[in-house]
Amino acid sequence: MIRISILPLLDVQKVIQLIKKDFVVDWRQQNPIAGILLYLASTIFTSYMAFKGFLSLEVWNALFWIILLFTAITAISKSFIQEERRSLYYFFLMRPRDLINSKLIYSFIYLLAIAFLSLIIFTVLFGNPIRNYQLFILNLILGCLGLSSAFTMISAISFKTSNRSVMMAVLGFPIIIPVLLLSIGNSSQILDGYIWSQIQGNMLTLISVDVIIIALTFVLFPFIWRS
């Protein structure tokens, strides 16, 4: 029996509490965040050593997104795994919808912070070819939204399996290809100097893919959680 009551979709207070709790946990533990930051920095530095001298605009763009993809899958895979000890409390205290809301928002903020940090490191090492900042950042935000919500759902699925880190990649990569293709394509066109009216079709498609991912996550997550 599927019960989807439309209202209230968002219990704001509980969601804010849960997000706050995630922040506090990450702030106190510190080494997961430090690990991710170091992961990001050393990946970018390694590719800087490897790509030195022949970095065209397209390669800059592809490299940026690929590194973001790998950092995202590493960073977000922990979002349910670290909850193992607490999941029993959640099961009794929270509705699954509040939990997934808070996880989606938290991992979106987390990934966005990673993306901007990675942009800064890229600027320092590789230089910065961006001219149209508004469009580039809009596309970056939409791409991060897709990546973070798809990986949050996949992380909830792989939380239940026996070999989590492998499942995360196996399940996640084929799923994320539409978001990745659209955002890489858009951002390469933006770097080439395209304006809004030339890429709005692809931007709208990206938005609708994001909406599909988030809607599916809302509907399907309670089934995973109850099992």
Place this chain on the structure above:
Amino acid sequence: MCVALLIYTVIAGLLLPVPKLPILNETIRVLHFHVPMWFGMILVFTGSVVYAIKYLKSNDSTQDIYSSQLANMGIAFGVLGIVTGMVWAKYTWGEAWSNDPKQNASAISLLIYLAYFVLRNSIKDEQQRNKISAVYNIFAFFLMIPLLFILPRMADSLHPGNGGNPGFNAYDLDSNLRMVFYTAVLGWTLLGYWIASINIRLSVGQQKIAD
């Protein structure tokens, strides 16, 4: 019924006259064997998702057997489709794999459903396995559909029916192709459902014995 349709497809598909065209020549006959595979795959995967939704609604493990066996059949169709497509592409495009968006899309859909089976094998508890794999099935299917529409927009395809290349309607002057083609689609899809239904009956029986 299904066997009769397939016998007709094979004989007519290989022997009936086809339009003579440059480059394509006799390879146009692949239409009766390659295209129905994709029709079959999409139909079977759709069936699999419908049963996955039914499973989540009812928690009845028979629905899960339907869903997973149909996905199994879909993979078989997909592999056959990709192989026949590559053979055809070798003779008409010059290479078996040319990074064409259609080829990439088909490879990705195969990856998604192979991941589905890896997921099924990595969960021990049966009820949990059924539930999680049903969720992944639905999630993946609804993301695969936009992919099939997005990819061709991002790059030009050589595939017939895309990017200004004529589909088979343009070649089909005397409706000969069409006659065989529709029979072929029906025949191959029925064959798929038949094999899947045998597998389903087998698994249902095994489950009854186990219980």
